[in-house]
Amino acid sequence: MPLPHRRGARRRRLREAVLGASPEPGAGLPENAARPLGALSGTILDASPHLLVLNADGAELRLAMSGDTTVWHGGRGGPAALRPGREAIVRPKAGGPGIDRIWVDADRVAGTLLACGRDAWEVDMGPHRGRAHVAIPPHALQQVLVRHPRLEPGYLVDVICVRSPGGPQAVRPGTSQPGYRADDLAGPEAAEPAPAVLRGTATWFARPPVPRGAAYPAVDPEGDGGGCAGAPSGCVAFPFLSIGSEITVHNECSGRAGRVPVVECGCAAARFCDRCVECGASPRGRIVELTPETFVGLGGDLEAGCFNVLARPDVPAVGSGGAGEGPSW
Known part of the structure; x- marks a missing residue:
């Protein structure tokens, strides 16, 4: 099977051949946005x-x-x-x-809690990332409990970790724990239109397939789109994208923005209907999960876990009034 980033590059070339070239790298960025740093x-x-x-x-x-x-x-x-x-x-x-x-050695584990012991957890991180066994040292447990009070199987967890020879060790919570079970998320109405600009939370994920890119919660599961057929709809109305599509991501906290390729389906992110409070409370919903280099380059701090984000998916417009014709930033 071709590597994801190679398949994505091929899909971009085919799309551009049919729908026209993507905008120039600076196009679509928020006015006066700073460029990403070269992480x-x-x-x-x-x-x-x-x-x-x-x-x-x-x-x-x-x-x-x-x-x-x-x-x-x-x-x-x-x-x-x-x-x-x-x-x-x-x-x-x-x-x-x-x-x-x-x-x-920064690491992160986010997903559904399968088993919870006094000093270790078993977490399902989704079909692309498998399961993780996370050690919870006593000093970290006290911090985690402040923001993750429901340590029971079926609830979502998100912890910042450091790598060790025995696997990831939790050091602090990544975000606050959603108050519902992972299988109780209420998705948007089927007829609700997807906005041209998405607002919510950007997080980061470890073990990236490429240094720079994003996992997106609504990768099309049909055909060669690259998505997961069993992925939840999330709590935000997303337009469908495919692997190789691009998203303009704007960190509202740092003011930095850039175009990011979709490299993976964000199945786990779709289950988190939470907020980021790095610079005021964001709307609910994880819009993108970024690879660590991308997250850091846009001004995020890995230990903070998130930043408030504006994101505009690169949805080509076909004819007048197409899905990609949204308001500019």
């Missing part, structure tokens, strides 16, 4: 107080650090967390050389 990821080869060396897809990158560079490794970190062999997500400084922030 990077790779395996740590070496580190000193002033230099980080990464292996990024076989290329060696040497990145300058300073006393202002902050390191996250399950909480407050420091140069000692930059050990060879660990995975790092790096965000450069805005408007200048050097590194702003580094996240080391």
Whole structure:
């Protein structure tokens, strides 16, 4: 089977041949929106107080650090967390050389709780991501319980983790827990039209198939669209997209925006009818799950878990009055 990003690129070329080329990279962005930062990821080869060396897809990158560079490794970190062999997500400084922030071995588990013990959970993350066994250290459990009071099978959970040889270890809640069971989500009315611009929450997901991209909750399950036939409709009226479509994503908290390809069906995200409160309360519903590089490049902090988002799916208009002709930002 072709790799998802290769299949997506082929689908974009076929769509452009039939419906015309996609807009230029700057088209459709909110007025005065800042561009994404050039976030990077790779395996740590070496580190000193002033230099980080990464292996990024076989290329060696040497990145300058300073006393202002902050390191996250399950909480407050420091140069000692930059050990060879660990995975790092790096965000450069805005408007200048050097590194702003580094996240080391960041992971995340979000889905339906299958089993809950005193120090570990079993979580169903959806058909694309399988199941995860999550260790819950006592110090993390107290933080998680504040925002996840219903630790019972059938309820949704979302925790920020760090990778370890034994699997992900929870360090804090990703968002607040929805108050309903995973199978009790009430979807939008069947006749409710999908808006041209979607508002809600953007989160991030681990183990991405490509460095940059998004999981979208309404990937068309028919034909070669790439979606899940059993995915819930979610609590937002979404237009259907296919793998390889693009979405303009605007972080309302940082003001950064960019076009992001759809690389996966966001089956798990569709079950979360929650809000982000990073810069005021967002409308309910997870609109996109971003890969870590994309999330960080748009100004998000991985440990925060979310940001308030405006998103405009790239739905080509066919003739006048087509689905893609929505208001500009």
